[in-house]
Amino acid sequence: MFGSFVGAFKPSLVAFGGRAWRIPWRMSKTRKANVRKRLREVDSVIDTLMASGVQCKQLDLIKDMPRESEMLPRDKYTTFSRTAKNHRKSVHKVPHFTKRPIPRTTPKSF
């Protein structure tokens, strides 16, 4: 798809903002499926912590977080952004979003 006008010896298009590869504004189905998979893995870590019977201030804060099945799609695939239009941006634009903690709830009215 990108082979004709990108390459090692070709200037990158101005329309791409100087990048060699376009960053799509939305995520594909497989990417979203992987986001859901990672949310479920974090859910299972929290479940294990609860089952082990520890008492911890941080655990009290996160145990009321919604599970992956309870989250709205816009909370799963987008995050709050101070600078973006409508204060929302796709989560794949967050650097290292696959291994960083992303809030599962957003500020009220955003």
Next chain:
Amino acid sequence: MFRSLTNLSKTSIVSNTLLRKVLTNNLRYASTVTNTESTPKKLWKITLKRSTIGLHPQTRENARVLGLKRCGHVVYRPVTNELAGIIIKVKEIIKLELVDRVDPPKTGAPSGFEVIGRLNSRIASGSKAAKPLLPLRAKGGTAIN
């Protein structure tokens, strides 16, 4: 120079010191575990699933403190409130399981041969005279040729 071993079950080419090192590193934390039905599970088996590259320095420090050194590294830690807080900080990059005891380290299958001599040491000695090869021996010491 290799000697094939007919009886593989007797041979185990695993270093005892390596086994001891791996076991004691994890058992140091498992010393209070008792193997009874009534006590709850006392250990967390923590696996580092994603590397800490690109993460916040404090998150990287938390992973280091848990003992996680590289991707795929498995570590056994006691169930305590303090460690729970640290695990929550790295929950996106680990896999967590509750276990009773440390899994023994996997020993490799026996290789089927045992090295009885090295060709290079004969060549390095520099003598051009044909030296007789070490006689082939089956396991048990009977000569083949």
